[in-house]
Amino acid sequence: MIGKYLPVRCAAHGKVQEIRLPSEMEVRCPNGGCDMPCPKVLSCGHQCDRKCHPVDDHKEYQCQVTVEKACPRSKHIATKICSEDFGQCGRMLLRNMPCGHIADFACHLADESLQCRAPCDRPLACGHYDCKKLCHQACSICTREVFLPFPRCPFNHQATVHCRFRAEFEEERPNCQHPCPELLSCGHHCTEVCGDACTFQCIEAVDHQCPGCGQRMEKPCFEEPDDVRCDLCTYMTSS
Ligand SMILES: [Zn+2]
Ligand SMILES: [Zn+2]
Ligand SMILES: [Zn+2]
Ligand SMILES: [Zn+2]
Ligand SMILES: [Zn+2]
Ligand SMILES: [Zn+2]
Ligand SMILES: [Zn+2]
Ligand SMILES: [Zn+2]
Known part of the structure; x- marks a missing residue:
């Protein structure tokens, strides 16, 4: 038995399809034409990558084919959508900086914007x-x-x-x-700093003989020998 169907004819290919269920439409004429690829060639040279469709919108259609493109500055190759601009190239590019250094920066950055690190x-x-x-x-x-x-x-x-x-x-x-x-003048070194006046009274310990008892002792260099007596002689003369 032959059921009910809707004959759908595609203008581009002349193909007639028999649609029996609404759900078949999506599969057999997804873009309103037939289930064959659209035969139109776009201005970029690629064939339209949609299924057959009745509306001729190929002038505005954005080609979705992936292609290799070269960046505008350095011709770095990257995979891009055919209808889209290259955009910012992220590949590194050696620059001769005005300071004389050589540095690596992303290709899309303008020379004037760079700061040498x-x-x-x-x-x-x-x-x-x-x-x-x-x-x-x-x-x-x-x-x-x-x-x-x-x-x-x-x-x-x-x-x-x-x-x-x-x-x-x-x-x-x-x-x-x-x-x-x-x-x-006594022969000892000055104990002051160089920029100051020299030592006035040299306190270097020197050998001395007590004028009272003749005992060996030490006295500061600057003191007169006759004035310096040992502790005992000093005690005896003061009492
Ligand atoms: Zn294209
Ligand atoms: Zn580049
Ligand atoms: Zn310095
Ligand atoms: Zn530098
Ligand atoms: Zn510096
Ligand atoms: Zn000095
Ligand atoms: Zn001095
Ligand atoms: Zn001295």
Whole structure:
């Protein structure tokens, strides 16, 4: 027995299909035509990838075929939808930076937008190569130490000065802080610092013979020998 059916004829192919159930429509004429591929060739050169359809919308249709495209900047190849733009190329591209470094950045980033992240290798204003920052950042402060002669020291003693305080040092002209190298008239070393006046009273312990009893003892260098007696003689004369 032949049941009821709806004959559906496709204009493009002339194909007549017999539809018996509404659910068959989706399978046999999904886009309103027949179940064969649309034969139209799009402007991109690809055949329309839909099933046969009665409406000729091929000028507006966005081709969905995947193709290999080359990025506009560097011709990097990537798989894209035919009708879509390449978009941002994420491949890395070596750049010669204006600072002289060579750095890797995503292809789509414009040269003007790049910040060099190499360690800074420029000399600081003081001449030291001591910058701790990145190339695109403002330079850091010098952390080195320098040896500078104390400006008024006749012995050319040197101070250890943080490079960043060099100007202050040269302006303040501090006194020399080294031990004074002078010999006193007694033959002992001065015990003051170099920048100060020399020792007035030498307190170096020297051998001494008590003028009272003749006992060997020590006394500070500066004291007159006749004035220094041992404890016992001092006691005897004071009582
Ligand atoms: Zn296409
Ligand atoms: Zn690219
Ligand atoms: Zn750089
Ligand atoms: Zn720097
Ligand atoms: Zn420095
Ligand atoms: Zn000195
Ligand atoms: Zn001295
Ligand atoms: Zn002395």
